[in-house]
């Protein structure tokens with residue numbers, strides 16, 4: 001039976017050695033708590049790190065580690081201390097984490113830790129590959145494993161791979177700072193589906209892919225040579241039932257926890273005082289220090305609340321080997337001390353601060369007891385604590401104050417949304433929350449609960465898996481069939497048998513790959529040699545049919561005895577002959593059109609005009625991809641309005657708009673060329689829209705081939721220019 005393989009840096013259980021025995025505790029953090037419910041109900045395996053290094057596990061406990069993980073349907077990845085220093089404390093948490101949370105000044109760029117990140121991703125890949133069986137689906141999680149999708153895809157192209165990022169994906173302007181940005185993007189693009197919590201992260205990612213890797217991005221799809229990748233947002237939910245049920249039971253429980261008893265004592269002694277809760281890992285992205293300062297400001301601005309409120313702050317220890325976390329710990333300790341010192345009275349302490357991990361029951365104690373939750377991250381991928389708080393409010397009272405910088409804020413607009421850097425706003429939000437009438441609280445929470453209940457973590461995972469299984473190989477959507485070995489053999493057979501052969505070859509994007517400067521794309525020696533060898537075969541004619549101007553083509557193919565067709569069919573140079581126009585054409589329209597193109601060049605950096613005798617081309621390959629596309633469609637509209645009266649055509653090529661007499665195109669030129677001659681082997685190959693005329697107009701038995709996977713009228717396609725060379729070699733070797 002096929003299974004789902006979940007992979008994350010941390011397993012849902014963390015192992016410790018106590019008295020020479022293995023002990024397991026649940027992992028904290030949104031990823032582990034959320035995915036645990038998904039994993040529990042499935043038949044899959046979870047691959048990840050146990051929390052123990054190789055050095056920490058004594059030889060006699062190695063088997064126990066494996067056993068403890070197997071019990072939970074997990075497979076451990078073995079990491080040593082060097083890996084943890086370089087990969088985990090290093091690249092993951094000193095480079096990616098700060099950069100992706102916009103703490104640019106904290107991000108360190110160390111080559112050694114990058115090497116370690118690569119090495120550890122390879123270690124994960126080995127374990128995954130050992131565990132994959134045919135038909136399995138792979139789901140990779142989070143920023144520690146961004147190279148993993150490509151490592152798996154390389155070995156197992158048949159396996160569907162999903163990737164989900166649990167933290168923000170930063171804007172292109174921030175992501176581009178990373179020295180290894182290309183490698184990270186290429187690693188992620190090994191996936192078939194890439195998921196983010198919000199549309200903004202998705203948008204940032206797509207923008208980076210199109211700007212940095214220059215891949216074609218349309219809507220939420222990225223087109224590679226041989227595959228398409230879907231990118232979408234799936235806001236992660238929580239195990240709603242688990243939290244709601246626990247809260248329900250908690251209210252009626254006879255055996256209260258020690259913590260709850262202590263909380264109740266305080267409630268009884270000051271019945272009208274309110275408790276404000278904050279729970280997070282101790283992380284600078286969570287805005288804990290700012291929160292305390294804002295609370296101080298609140299007590300100063302609204303002194304009537306002194307003795308009437310308590311901030312119950314739970315900070316869970318996290319990544320304490322990273323200097324920024326140590327500094328934060330110190331800062332928070334000092335702030336709590338200072339504020340408690342400043343405001344406390346004999347009967348009142350303004351902040352109760354817990355720095356530890358708590359069992360689930362105590363989390364529920366806190367969620368259900370506190371009337372207000374104050375969550376103020378500076379940046380947060382999602383923030384599940386906000387959702388968990390709402391789920392536990394079974395009587396629908398309670399107010400959530402949430403930072404707009406948390407992914408969760410986008411789905412929780414009924415919460416009191418604040419900017420975590422605006423103390424004025426936080427202080428006012430606290431006042432509003434404390435004084436909010438109960439019916440208003442219930443009204444807001446009703447909406448929130450309904451939404452969280454419906455889009456819970458199971459639904460989230462189901463949606464993601466469904467979308468992953470929906471991703472199709474692009475070859476399934478394109479009607480042309482791939483020119484594979486057997487078809488190629490058949491074509492070669494036909495070529496050999498034929499008495500009179502013709503090959504129409506487009507130039508840019510077909511015989512030569514695109515380069516930034518079109519003047520640099522002259523034919524290399526191998527190409528010239530191949531074309532010569534084909535042409536020299538008996539009864540074989542090669543025609544290079546291009547949008548290029550005749551001077552360039554003529555210079556490049558000066559001594560090669562082939563037919564050249566330039567400017568999409570305006571000019572023709574027969575073998576051994578001179579250039580001549582194929583029909584009488586006008587070019588007086590250029591006077592009107594050129595100034596329009598010039599305006600577009602002025603406004604769009606990186607673009608330029610190519611002037612030919614009977615056409616004008618506006619090239620935008622080197623422009624910013626988004627701006628280029630936008631301006632191209634704007635220009636196209638302007639030109640189309642103009643062209644109706646002038647019999648002009650606007651050809652949408654590969655990053656070029658070409659304006660010319662609409663009666664001229666490659667289809668017409670090619671059919672005119674073969675008219676009245678009995679070619680019994682016809683071949684036409686090209687990569688863009690201008691070649692489509694050729695595919696459409698040539699007789700049906702032509703071997704028409706599109707370069708690249710795009711919608712086409714051609715019968716066949718090949719992936720890229722390298723494959724075009726392979727075909728030419730086979731013709732030449734005939």
Ligand code: ADP
Nearest residue numbers: 028029030031033281316356357358383384385
């Ligand atoms: P992050 O993923 O950045 O840590 P989230 O708010 O998304 O932040 O997720 C935190 C998760 O960790 C929540 O599911 C929460 O229940 C859990 N958690 C927080 N504090 C504790 C704690 N003291 N003990 C156990 N689990 C905790």
Ligand code: G6P
Nearest residue numbers: 010028029030031142166167319
């Ligand atoms: C966040 C990350 C997780 C990570 C968790 C705990 O939720 O998105 O990938 O596991 O924090 O952090 P830690 O470094 O302890 O694994």
